[in-house]
Amino acid sequence: MSFRSVFVAVVIGFALILSAFLINRARPRVETSQPTADFVRASGKCAECHARLQYSVVHEYEMSAHARKGVNCLDCHQPAPGQQKKDHHGFVIATHLTAGNCRACHETIYQEFLRSRHAAPAWAAIYGEQGLTPEQVAFSEQYQPGGTRRPPHPFVKAEGASAMISGCEQCHSIGKPNDDGTIGTCTDCHSRHTSSVELARLPSTCGQCHMGPDHSQMEIYNESKHGVMFAAQRNILNLQAPPDTLTTRDMFVPTCATCHMSGIDGLKVTHDPSDRLSWFLASAISTKRPNYYRAQAAMKQVCEQCHTAATVDRVYEQAEQVILTTNARVQHAQDIVNKLHADGSLQGPPFSNPIDFLYFDMWHYDGRTAKHAAFMGGADFVQWHGNYPMLQKTVELEHMAAQLRGQHGGE
Ligand code: HEC
Numbered sequence: 038m039s040f041r042s043v044f045v046a047v048v049i050g051f052a053l054i055l056s057a058f059l060i061n062r063a064r065p066r067v068e069t070s071q072p073t074a075d076f077v078r079a080s081g082k083c084a085e086c087h088a089r090l091q092y093s094v095v096h097e098y099e100m101s102a103h104a105r106k107g108v109n110c111l112d113c114h115q116p117a118p119g120q121q122k123k124d125h126h127g128f129v130i131a132t133h134l135t136a137g138n139c140r141a142c143h144e145t146i147y148q149e150f151l152r153s154r155h156a157a158p159a160w161a162a163i164y165g166e167q168g169l170t171p172e173q174v175a176f177s178e179q180y181q182p183g184g185t186r187r188p189p190h191p192f193v194k195a196e197g198a199s200a201m202i203s204g205c206e207q208c209h210s211i212g213k214p215n216d217d218g219t220i221g222t223c224t225d226c227h228s229r230h231t232s233s234v235e236l237a238r239l240p241s242t243c244g245q246c247h248m249g250p251d252h253s254q255m256e257i258y259n260e261s262k263h264g265v266m267f268a269a270q271r272n273i274l275n276l277q278a279p280p281d282t283l284t285t286r287d288m289f290v291p292t293c294a295t296c297h298m299s300g301i302d303g304l305k306v307t308h309d310p311s312d313r314l315s316w317f318l319a320s321a322i323s324t325k326r327p328n329y330y331r332a333q334a335a336m337k338q339v340c341e342q343c344h345t346a347a348t349v350d351r352v353y354e355q356a357e358q359v360i361l362t363t364n365a366r367v368q369h370a371q372d373i374v375n376k377l378h379a380d381g382s383l384q385g386p387p388f389s390n391p392i393d394f395l396y397f398d399m400w401h402y403d404g405r406t407a408k409h410a411a412f413m414g415g416a417d418f419v420q421w422h423g424n425y426p427m428l429q430k431t432v433e434l435e436h437m438a439a440q441l442r443g444q445h446g447g448e
């Protein structure tokens with residue numbers, strides 16, 4: 038072998054090593070710091086194209102706990118059992134991802150979520166049992182009696198499909214039955230690629246759905262002392278603290294998640310936000326939940342990480358008084374409407390007379406708002422968006438009822 042060919046071989050060899058190094062250096066950080074062959078194969082390939090196509094997707098993923106722990110694109114995007122497959126640039130990916138793509142690694146959390154009202158009952162609130170299997174209905178009924186075994190909501194017929202799909206479903210699909218047999222989605226709270234606990238702990242994340250006159254939790258929180266303190270001190274809270282070691286040193290002001298889900302100071306984290314609720318506040322007439330005592334004790338234990346028992350008991354006693362007076366007001370209104378039906382003064386299907394709307398708004402907007410606000414520190418909502426409109430509507434209902442009876446021939 039001549040010196041010339043040895044020299045050329047060395048130069049080519051060196052050039053190859055150098056270019057490999059340069060190419061490697063240009064690749065995303067996660068890819069190079071995660072040396073497993075599978076990881077490089079899957080994430081490297083996906084990220085290579087998608088960083089050019091949708092930079093935000095790859096960037097959010099790179100910042101996530103998943104990237105740090107070596108969970109790659111394909112780990113989520115590969116078809117889970119029962120999912121439709123699709124060939125995609127040399128890979129096989131699922132056409133649509135669901136909670137089924139998370140449960141492989143987070144099964145316990147999925148099971149907790151499945152028992153909650155965020156699962157099947159949220160869907161059934163619109164469509165009843167439609168789309169759910171008998172097994173799914175039976176399973177959910179064990180934990181949330183009456184939540185799933187019920188007819189579709191009257192608005193499905195009254196307002197039609199486009200209103201359901203772009204309206205109700207956008208919030209209630211948190212518990213949508215998926216084609217693969219799983220229920221719901223985890224990404225409403227964690228997003229697709231940040232997979233973040235910080236995001237899930239922000240009030241605005243829950244407030245995507247928990248807002249508006251029929252469930253004003255977001256507005257109530259914003260006006261409460263808790264919401265005000267959160268806005269002021271948000272930057273010094275440790276919103277990223279790991280859930281299993283979260284303390285009031287990290288979160289000294291509560292958000293929705295703190296009270297309804299987190300396990301501060303060693304309490305149990307839960308993906309079932311009904312776990313600490315003692316009343317059915319969303320009902321027209323509120324009743325105690327079957328697990329009233331246990332659930333109330335669990336919530337009070339959360340409050341007592343930051344307050345004395347005396348403060349907490351006072352809030353509960355006052356709020357339970359609001360439930361009792363609201364129940365009485367709604368009952369009075371309900372009796373008026375029922376009597377009109379009974380004596381024939383009011384006829385036709387649900388929501389076909391103005392008085393139906395007046396009664397509905399009274400319990401569904403004002404009554405609920407008063408009750409929710411009493412527990413969550415929203416004085417203005419107890420009064421001006423709660424009791425005051427209830428009083429006004431009671432007067433209107435009584436007048437309307439008298440008129441209807443007059444038109445119908447009087448008593
Ligand atoms: C050679 C480039 C390339 C590679 C490699 C690649 N993708 Fe894509 N991907 C695309 C393009 C282009 C689109 C948009 C149109 C399409 O579906 O081809 C896309 C679309 C997608 C979509 C949306 C699909 C849909 O139907 O809306 C997902 C999800 C996706 N890619 C995930 C991945 C994952 C995960 C990997 C790695 C396992 C990957 N991609 C690898 C180029 C690529």
Ligand code: HEC
Nearest residue numbers: 083084087094095098103109110113132133134224229232
């Ligand atoms: C934690 C699981 C997870 C990981 C990891 C993950 N994805 Fe996704 N990705 C999702 C989910 C969930 C969706 C929503 C899919 C759907 O609605 O069917 C999605 C959607 C997408 C889409 C479609 C976006 C759109 O809005 O149309 C692309 C493209 C995509 N992912 C690419 C990637 C790439 C590339 C990687 C790796 C760099 C990656 N994903 C890693 C869960 C993940």
Ligand code: HEC
Nearest residue numbers: 102103106108112113138139141142223224227232233234
């Ligand atoms: C291949 C397994 C795997 C899959 C699939 C997976 N995860 Fe994860 N996930 C992990 C691991 C590992 C961690 C890190 C746990 C730790 O740090 O102790 C994690 C952490 C998380 C965290 C906590 C992040 C943090 O900042 O502490 C969230 C939230 C999360 N995953 C949500 C999801 C969601 C939503 C999906 C589906 C779209 C999903 N995961 C799919 C393995 C997975």
Ligand code: HEC
Nearest residue numbers: 158159162163190192204205208209245246247248252319
């Ligand atoms: C902005 C998001 C959003 C939209 C849009 C929405 N809902 Fe809701 N809905 C919620 C939330 C959040 C609750 C929980 C309220 C609570 O517990 O205080 C709820 C509660 C309910 C309940 C009472 C709980 C139950 O299981 O019986 C019913 C019924 C209901 N919604 C039906 C509907 C119907 C039907 C539509 C469309 C006509 C609709 N919702 C539109 C977010 C929404």
Ligand code: HEC
Nearest residue numbers: 154158159162208209211225242243246293294297310311
């Ligand atoms: C995508 C919409 C959506 C998001 C985001 C969401 N929820 Fe809900 N939530 C609902 C719906 C819909 C219901 C009503 C379920 C039912 O009873 O039919 C509900 C019900 C609830 C309930 C009442 C459960 C019961 O037993 O009555 C609580 C408490 C709750 N959510 C807390 C939260 C918290 C805390 C967050 C944020 C960490 C959150 N939700 C995020 C849609 C959402």
Ligand code: HEC
Nearest residue numbers: 136139143146147150223226234237238280294298299300
């Ligand atoms: C209603 C909003 C909501 C939904 C839906 C939701 N999560 Fe979470 N998740 C949270 C909150 C809030 C936390 C943080 C609790 C805390 O403050 O410690 C969390 C924490 C987590 C963690 C970290 C837990 C730990 O102990 O380290 C994982 C993993 C996770 N969620 C996965 C999932 C999966 C998988 C699903 C779907 C089956 C899901 N989440 C659905 C709100 C949600």
Ligand code: HEC
Nearest residue numbers: 243247254255258291292293296314315316317318319412
């Ligand atoms: C300081 C603790 C605390 C905070 C913060 C908080 N809540 Fe609540 N929440 C409660 C209590 C207490 C109740 C009533 C519990 C009961 O029924 O025993 C309640 C009731 C509810 C209900 C009513 C469920 C039903 O029966 O209809 C929903 C939904 C809800 N909260 C969601 C939220 C959302 C969303 C946020 C944030 C925007 C939030 N909460 C903030 C403590 C809190």
Ligand code: HEC
Nearest residue numbers: 262263266285288289290291339340342343344348349352
């Ligand atoms: C993580 C800590 C934390 C948790 C949990 C918490 N709070 Fe608070 N709360 C605060 C802070 C901080 C303030 C503002 C105190 C001030 O004005 O200095 C506050 C203020 C209040 C106030 C107004 C001040 C007062 O004493 O009258 C009430 C009422 C209240 N909280 C009730 C509750 C109830 C009820 C719960 C449980 C459902 C609860 N809090 C859970 C931290 C918390």
